[in-house]
Amino acid sequence: MLSRVSVLPRVRLVRGARGLSNYHPIASHVDSAENTKTTPFDFNAENHARAELIMSKYPTNYKQAAIIPLLDLAQRQNGGWLPLAAMDRVAKLVEVAPMRVYEVATFYTMFNRERVGKYFIQLCGTTPCMVCGSEDIKKAIEDYLGIKEGQTTADGLFTLREVECLGSCANAPMIQLNDDYYECLTPKSVVELLKRCKSGNVPPMGRWGSLPLNGQVSCEGPAGKTSLFEEPAPPPMRADLDGQVDPASVKAHMGY
Known part of the structure; x- marks a missing residue:
């Protein structure tokens, strides 16, 4: 069960070389026009x-x-x-x-x-992304869009927030743009991505559901693919199931 303490704001107040986040979510409802x-x-x-x-x-x-x-x-x-x-x-x-x-x-x-832009940018700033250049990515985004972290552009297109680990450390630095991951970023490639968003021509996702912007595929290393050259066969499905399983009997269906 969730604790009542979870209603407190999750405000990051870590000062130092990385500065102080501009994003301060409110802890209680505040009326607005909408x-x-x-x-x-x-x-x-x-x-x-x-x-x-x-x-x-x-x-x-x-x-x-x-x-x-x-x-x-x-x-x-x-x-x-x-x-x-x-x-x-x-x-x-x-x-x-x-x-x-x-x-x-x-x-x-x-x-x-609170309302966010059409393109909601979540910039990972956790250690693997930070040491790979997330601060440079953040500066490139802020300079190009004319906003600071935690803010939304005047046209309502972009909102930028720095978040903690998004689980794409192998392809750092990266951002999550709405539901999609754009990885292996450079200051130049992230600005190109933002330009394509402005024009309504967002790059499509790759086969594995994310898009490294340095030409590689998924998490392949510089030598390219080195294993799993054939797609493994999926596990067999029980012929007597039609996809509708009563939650109360799930253990029996799973063979427990």
Whole structure:
């Protein structure tokens, strides 16, 4: 169970050579013109069906287990951020007090409680990326966009935030742009990426779901691919399953 302490702001106040982050998420709701306690929100018809499918994956006595995927669904419908009403709607769906949902939304940095740009840039600044040049990448982004970390451009296109490890250390330095990873960056290549975003011509992802911008494929080293030249066969599937498994019987289906 999440602790009540999770409603506190996750503010990074580490001073030193890397400076002080400009991003200071609020710890409680503050009304704005587009986000008040009376601002309406509900899932559209398509997402209502998705919400029902999400909740069907969990036992009925553990509906709260669906909070994270439901918040993600609400955030995507609402243009990348969560108004108070969206969190309240999720709380009603899973039948918990709104505070239980607020705790989750304020704890995880994947959820934004303030509007972000069309292109949400999360710059990894953890040690592997830092020693490979993330500070140079950050400066290139800030100089090109005319904003500082934690800010959004005046045209609403870009928001820049520095985050902790995104798990792509082998291809550092990197950024997450909305849902996608762009890796092996240089100050020049990241500016080229931003230019393509401005023109609406974002580079497509590679076969493995990320795009190193230095020409390599996935995490291949300078010698190229050295193993797994043939794609391994997938594990066999049970013929008696149609994809719909009652969560209560999952252990039996998995052979426990």
